[in-house]
Each structure stands twice: as C-alpha cells, then as structure tokens.
Amino acid sequence: MLTTLSIRNVVLIEALDLEFGAGLGVLTGETGAGKSILLDSLGLALGARADSGLVRSGEAQASVSATFEPPAPDHRAARLLADNGIDIEPGEPLIIRRTLKADGGSRAFVNDQACSAALLRELGGALVEIHGQHDDRGLLNPRGHRSLLDSYGRCDTGAVASAHAAWRAAADKLAESREAVEIAARDRDYLTHAVEELSRFAPEPGEEAALAEERATMQKGARLADDLSAVTDCLTGSDGGLAQLRQAARRLDRIVSEYEPLADVLAALDRAVIEAGEAEDRLAGAAEALSFDPARLDAIETRLFDLRGLARKHQVQPDDLAALRDDMAAKLAAIEGGEEHLAALEAEVAARAADYARAAQALSAARKGAAARLDVAVAGELAPLKLDAARFRTVVAPLEEGQWSAHGMDRVEFEISTNPGAPFAPLVKIASGGELSRFILALKVALAEQGGADTLIFDEIDRGVGGAVASAIGERLARLARTNQILVVTHSPQVAARGAGHMLIAKSSDGTVTRTGVHALTDGERREEIARMLSGAEITVEARAQAERLLEV
Incomplete structure (x- = not known):
C-alpha cells in the first residue's frame, strides 16, 4: 500500500x-x-x-x-x-x-x-x-x-506443471540418447577398427614409463659393458691382478717364517687379496645387472614406438589408451542396443505426454468453467455502469502443441464488444x-x-x-x-x-x-x-x- x-x-x-x-x-x-x-x-x-x-x-x-x-x-x-x-x-x-x-x-x-x-x-x-x-x-x-x-x-495448475516437467525431462533424455546413437552409428566403422586395433595392442596404464625405464637401463648397460669387461679382465684370469696378489702373498708367507719383520707386509697383502676379491664379486654383480638382450631391447623400442604412435593417432596420452579403448567399446555396445533403448525411451516420452495431456485437459475444463462464471459476474456489473449494451467474454482457446507449457495448453484473453453486433476485441x-x-x-x-x-x-x-x-x-x-x-x-x-x-x-x-x-x-x-x-x-x-x-x- x-x-x-x-x-x-x-x-x-x-x-x-x-x-x-x-x-x-x-x-x-x-x-x-x-x-x-x-x-x-x-x-x-x-x-x-x-x-x-x-x-x-x-x-x-x-x-x-x-x-x-x-x-x-x-x-x-x-x-x-x-x-x-x-x-x-x-x-x-x-x-x-x-x-x-x-x-x-x-x-x-x-x-x-x-x-x-x-x-x-x-x-x-x-x-x-x-x-x-x-x-x-x-x-x-x-x-x-x-x-x-x-x-x-x-x-x-500444480499437476500440469509437474506433468510438463516430467514430460520435458523424458523428451530431453530421449533427444540426448538419440543424438548419441546417431553420432556413434556414423562412426561405426571407425570405432570397430579402433577397438580391434587397441584390443590387439592391449595398452596398459603406466606401460610407457616402465618401457622407457627398462630401455634406458639396457642402453646404459650397452655403453658400460666393454669397460666392465676390461676391468674384470685386469682382476681375473691366471695373469690378472688378483692372481698375482695371491701368488705374492704365498711367497711372502714362506719368507716371513724366516724373516719376522715382513709380517706386516704379509698382513697388508692378505687385506688386499680380500678387498680385491670383494671388488671382483661386485664387478660380476654389476655386469649381470647391466647385461642386456639385444633382441629384448629391440622389442622394447618397437613397443614403445608403437605405443606413442597410437597415442598421437588418437590424440590422447599413452596412459589413456586403455580407457579410450573401453569408451569406444561402450559406444559400440550402445549402437548394438541403441534401437531397443530408444524404443523404451520413446515409450516413456509418450506416457509422460499422455499424463500431461490429461492434466492439461482437466485444467482447460476448469478454466472454461471459471470463464463462464467470470463472464456472468462481469455482465452483472456492466449495466449499472452504463455499459448495458456491451458484452464481455473470457476466451479460453487451445494453443499449438509447440506452445504448450507448464501453464497448460490454453490461451486466455479478456475481450469485449461495446455495441450490439460489433465484433469482440481485446x-x-x-x-x-x-x-x-x-x-x-x-x-x-x-x-x-x-x-x-x-x-x-x-x-x-x-x-x-x-x-x-x-x-x-x-x-x-x-x-x-x-x-x-x-x-x-x-x-x-x-x-x-x-x-x-x-x-x-x-x-x-x-x-x-x-x-x-x-x-x-x-x-x-x-x-x-x-x-x-x-x-x-x-x-x-x-x-x-x-x-x-x-x-x-
């Protein structure tokens, strides 16, 4: 107010x-x-x-x-x-x-x-x-x-609004599913080939990093193998350093029994023999760790090259290829069961549309009854206001289906005719x-x-x-x-x-x-x-x- x-x-x-x-x-x-x-x-x-x-x-x-x-x-x-x-x-x-x-x-x-x-x-x-x-x-x-x-x-109007919302939700879901099936169907051949190719290759998440690490280790072994072999040759064999140390220690052991002051030298030689032996063992372990199979290295490089090539082809990261394969397989499955699924959705839309139509028709009937009562009420007010020659009516007219809404399927407008025989107008x-x-x-x-x-x-x-x-x-x-x-x-x-x-x-x-x-x-x-x-x-x-x-x- x-x-x-x-x-x-x-x-x-x-x-x-x-x-x-x-x-x-x-x-x-x-x-x-x-x-x-x-x-x-x-x-x-x-x-x-x-x-x-x-x-x-x-x-x-x-x-x-x-x-x-x-x-x-x-x-x-x-x-x-x-x-x-x-x-x-x-x-x-x-x-x-x-x-x-x-x-x-x-x-x-x-x-x-x-x-x-x-x-x-x-x-x-x-x-x-x-x-x-x-x-x-x-x-x-x-x-x-x-x-x-x-x-x-x-x-x-609540029942009509609820029915309209349910109808629109079902129609939207149908449209989305139909679009998805149509898009997938257009790509059927591509999807079939891609799924077969990826399934044969069988990529796994984390595979690229594992292959790259294994290849790097083998390549390092290839570079160090000759040097390790030369070092090992210096220590091992009948003419190697370790054999010479052992021979020297045996001879010095005989001398020490006759000349005690050389005992410290013998002890040093013994320690040298022990440490040289440990070095020999570690060299052997390193050589084993850095050993590689050229055929295995070639297979790793081929697999890594193919893996990265597939990733570039499908414009994804190598680790995402497995998920891509699963997604494409799901789209193919949707194509196979698409028509059956769409038929179920179409039935749902038809059912919701029928619910809306029933509610909207009931609302239309209620509006027409209310319009008749309102026309009588307004007519009773016109004569005392010196409008006795005028007529009033409430138009409740159907809308085109494309105009149906949560408010129903009616157009409502108040119209009057001011003189006998004159047409009604807004x-x-x-x-x-x-x-x-x-x-x-x-x-x-x-x-x-x-x-x-x-x-x-x-x-x-x-x-x-x-x-x-x-x-x-x-x-x-x-x-x-x-x-x-x-x-x-x-x-x-x-x-x-x-x-x-x-x-x-x-x-x-x-x-x-x-x-x-x-x-x-x-x-x-x-x-x-x-x-x-x-x-x-x-x-x-x-x-x-x-x-x-x-x-x-």
Whole structure:
C-alpha cells in the first residue's frame, strides 16, 4: 500500500508531501488544477518514461519519492527485489525514488540502492495499477489474464506443471540418447577398427614409463659393458691382478717364517687379496645387472614406438589408451542396443505426454468453467455502469502443441464488444477512455482479490456519466476498497462522497509564480467541496444539503 508521496520541482509543484491511508481515497479539483501533474509525478516514480519537460522551470532537477508498506516475502515486488540483488530488511518500508535532470538524465533508487529504470518499471507495476485513458498495463495486458482466471476459478495448475516437467525431462533424455546413437552409428566403422586395433595392442596404464625405464637401463648397460669387461679382465684370469696378489702373498708367507719383520707386509697383502676379491664379486654383480638382450631391447623400442604412435593417432596420452579403448567399446555396445533403448525411451516420452495431456485437459475444463462464471459476474456489473449494451467474454482457446507449457495448453484473453453486433476485441482496443475505465472497474469488482497490485488508481473513471451511474461507480469503488487501496481522480460528487479520505488539488498564483498544491480536507471542507462539485462556482444551500445526503450514504 502507498503510504507517502513526496514531490519536488515537478512542473507547477514546488514541494509537496502527501500521506495516504487504506480504503478509498478521492482527489478532486477544478479542471486545470494539476491532477494530471500529480499522476505524472507518481508515474515517474514508478518507472514511466523520463520527460525533461516535467522539471519545474528554472530548476536543475526534479525528484519524486514514493513509500510503500513492507511487502510480504511472497509478494511479487519482494521476489523482484531479491532476484535483482536488492536487500530490504524485514519490516522495512519500501522507498522508491526517481530523480530527473533538466537535460533529461534520470536515476532510480530503491531504499537508496541504485537500480535500472527497467527494474523500476517492473517493480512499479507490481505495486500500483494506474487505469486511465492511455494505460496499457494491468488488466489490459493479455499476458496476465491466464493467471487471473486461474486465481478466480481456483484452478490447480500444480499437476500440469509437474506433468510438463516430467514430460520435458523424458523428451530431453530421449533427444540426448538419440543424438548419441546417431553420432556413434556414423562412426561405426571407425570405432570397430579402433577397438580391434587397441584390443590387439592391449595398452596398459603406466606401460610407457616402465618401457622407457627398462630401455634406458639396457642402453646404459650397452655403453658400460666393454669397460666392465676390461676391468674384470685386469682382476681375473691366471695373469690378472688378483692372481698375482695371491701368488705374492704365498711367497711372502714362506719368507716371513724366516724373516719376522715382513709380517706386516704379509698382513697388508692378505687385506688386499680380500678387498680385491670383494671388488671382483661386485664387478660380476654389476655386469649381470647391466647385461642386456639385444633382441629384448629391440622389442622394447618397437613397443614403445608403437605405443606413442597410437597415442598421437588418437590424440590422447599413452596412459589413456586403455580407457579410450573401453569408451569406444561402450559406444559400440550402445549402437548394438541403441534401437531397443530408444524404443523404451520413446515409450516413456509418450506416457509422460499422455499424463500431461490429461492434466492439461482437466485444467482447460476448469478454466472454461471459471470463464463462464467470470463472464456472468462481469455482465452483472456492466449495466449499472452504463455499459448495458456491451458484452464481455473470457476466451479460453487451445494453443499449438509447440506452445504448450507448464501453464497448460490454453490461451486466455479478456475481450469485449461495446455495441450490439460489433465484433469482440481485446480490452486494449477500446477507444473510449471512460468506457475502458468502467470495464476495468467491472472486472476488478468481479475478480475481487484475485491478483494484481495492492494499490489501484482510477483516473476520471466517471468521465461522461453522472447520476445513478456515478453512484454505481462510487459504490463499486468503495466495495473494491475493502481489499485494496483505491485512489480515484474524480469530477463526480457521488464518487467523491464514497471516499474514506478526500484531497483537494488546487492551483494558486502570487502574480509571478503559479503553484499546484494538495490539501487534505476536513469533514466540513469536504462537504463544501462536494457542494461545489454539485452546484459549480456558487455554492447554494440546496447543494450543501445534497452534499450532506451524499455523505450520509
């Protein structure tokens, strides 16, 4: 609900702060007093096109702030703000502010957080509906008619949404599987050859590193074999160093028995023989470790070359060849069992489509029943509003299958015919602003609490009517105000008398500057204003008495 509106430097308004309450609020004033400026100011705050002509002459910029009660968490406005990353503390009022520079630049804010004009426009539509001669939102927008009808008829759309989701999921799975099978089938020959080739080769993860290490070891052995052989020859054999050491030690052993001082030399020779023997053993071990089979080395190099060649061919790492083989084998298996699998998926899609069709047809039937009831309800409101020659109908028409959605298989639109024999047409095609506003009122009364913004503004809904019709309009506005905040700009005393609050819009001038102001009327001032609306420039006793009677209704 709109609670306050602050306007600065908009056309004839220098500074204006207004407070609004619940129920039906009326705004009256003489023609040219500035009622349209007030609505233009509110429209600017709600995201209307920024026209630099709204900036008061001589001022650098204009600004308008509109404050609303805190929206409920599930309110469309709250969801919009959350989706766009604008945070509002629980219980905090919603403040929309728009500034407009004289050069045409504008900025928008929600609780002092900058936002785009597009978001402001969408947010404004969720908070306020303004119904006037040129309004093309609210009930005039066919995109909202289906949800309004569903709310009015309490049509359960959940089953259709669930069935549609299941149908789409099955269809997506079928499409993915069909594409996979088609791609695999095109590559059947390639896959068959590749799987056979890889299976024959039988690559294993880690094989490249093992082969490369074994080859490096063998190549090292080939380089060191001759040197090891020469070193071994120096130590071993009848003429080798170790044999000479042993022979020297035996001879020295005989000498030591006769010449004791050489015992230390014999001990050194014995140690040399022992260490030379250990060296011989280690050389033998090294030679064995570095020994290689040329045929084995050739086989390793061939295997390693082929392994790396296959990896390059399939554009993978050598260690990934085994996994590639398994993946290709799985694709081949999918080709073999593909048609059977696709047939099962096609049956699933058909079953889910049938479920959706049943749910959607039941929803269509419920909508048609609700449409018939709504048509009767609206028809009952037309005659008292001097629209007795008009006809209203709710069109529930089937959509093409390609347009079926989670909302069902129906197109819903409100249509009217304003004269006998005239064809039905969308609400937005109505030429007369007064007729359009009264149609909107009839629809709003019939729909009661079914969706829409919390605040509704009717601009001169009583244009061109009076007497009983004006009374009927006032009575219906008051009825609608039980569940919504209603603001109405009116020239009708019958409508004005129904208001819970009354504001007078007046223009004043000091000879040099003209200003528009708004004044909340007391009970006595309100009686005088309604009497003026009844009698014109000169307020008569009869007019005051009639005003009293209207206020007592």
